Amino acid sequence: MSHGTSRKDLRSGRGRQTRTFRATTGALERLALAGARVAVHVTDLDRAEVVLAGDDHLALPVGGLGIVPLLIETAARIEARTLDPHQLIDRPKTKRPAPTGLWRAMAAPTLPVVDLAVLAAAAGDAAATNALLGVVGHENVTRRIVDLGMPRSALLDGFRAERGPDDAPHLALGTAREFADLFAALAGGTAVDAGVSERVVTWLSPVTDAGLVGSAIGADPFSHEPDGHGVVHFAKTGREKGVRAEAGVLAGRRGAFAYALLVAFDDETLLDRQRAHAAFHALGGDLLEYAT
Template sequence: MGADPRSEMNVPQSTRRAMRRGRGRQTRTFRSTTNALEGLSLAGARVAVHVTDLDRGEVVLAGDDHLPLPIGGLGVVPLLIETAARIEDGSLDPHALAERAETDALAPTGLWRAMAAPTLPIVDLAVLAAAAGDAAATNALLDRVGHESVTRRIVELGMPRSALLDGFRSERGPDDAPYIALGTAREFAALFSALAGGTAVAPAVSERVVGWLSPVTDVGLVGAAIGGDPFSHEPDGHGLVHFAKTGRERGVRADAGVLAGRRGAFAYALIVAFDDLSLLHRHRVHSAFHALGGDLLEYAT
């Protein structure tokens, strides 16, 4: 059989090869991003950003990247890493079935709720949680793996200011955690750098998680600049490697990932907490993510 045409999107080693192809030094100002984020800050939004040049190992853009902010579903990434680690060490059967009924009442949205199958294997839940942000799948994974295990994993990953606080809920009462997760742009950019380099726990764990994250279906934030087809997971023919995870909840937008091309490779994280008072407020926030995507695309390709 021939090589899987999706392999460059799924394997950290291939990601690293893509990062080494024909790079030239260039001035990287991220001016569009900086202008957009300054505008959001002046309007009262809380903004945190961190971008690392993976070729040079240099931070090329940072602002309040130490500040813990709500990050929505972006906080699921450590859960995915813990799931992959358990699969790799044999303590979790990837084909074990999980029941949707156990978590469906809490999960507000997701593809699994629209599917006929009441049970799915762990590996399929991981894909739904990673690529589609499926709430019921995430809750089922969290129930199976355990919140304490994920918390320990976050500590081991060197993320002292980040935390997965809860699963998804249709409503949050006074006894519930106020957010799904908190995190800093610096820690999540570093986490994605580790995934790209194969050092998040172990190469096999990193490879599995990158594979789950690579079918990026939420292209409304940073991924909008790429203009790819979210329903096709084949290489786009332009030499790009992109894997990412987004987070969305009321007044929160977050996006972290890796974008690599022929001239550059970057790990990035952008988090914005804002007053979601109108569609115009939301549009301005999304425009800032689009600006970051455009800058990254310019310097990577």
């Protein structure tokens, strides 16, 4: 949803009349009026029906959300027995370490592939992501993205402490439609196959970055046990300067949804950032209302 998008540009599907996503559309309109670029896509998984969409075909920067195809390629190789899940991988040695994550603060200089996948998926660990990318290979991830049916999405690079003029301008690009469809496939066990999908969903759970859509649930981001409210949520977020992105699945007793929300904004003041976060909080509230 680009600058100037009006309410009629946000299409509601033919679901129940109560599913208006009013809070979400209002927050997205305010973002668009402030000059942000926004894209959203929500699918009702039970009905296989799009219930909210706006500029979901636009390729926008997605930050760490873009590593999900890397996780899928890693899982596919483990399932095919072409990659040993317990193979030890050295922490990348650079003068300026990757900017985010836990591994840089840990004593262990080597970790097995499966632990790197968990760190990359659940904690957004930059060094773990770069190590996995080195093992799996960028070209193979690119081919996997094509095979997954994501022609407008790309993992452009690994994490960098700084991006110079010769580097890719962003870690990854993607569309809301393609990432929502990818998470629907993970939920349905069709992202490559059931074994690969289950493994990736396990890596993505729990959602430790609960500050965006996940904030509506109020769950313990470090707990591996059900919270007793019948909500299932797995997701991946992406954060860069001026970029917030999240795609995932939220399911409850009354419904299940795959979603993606991408926002590119001028991160010049805290108000800019709060306005962007408010859109994710609104989407989380709407999804929780309709799912539970």
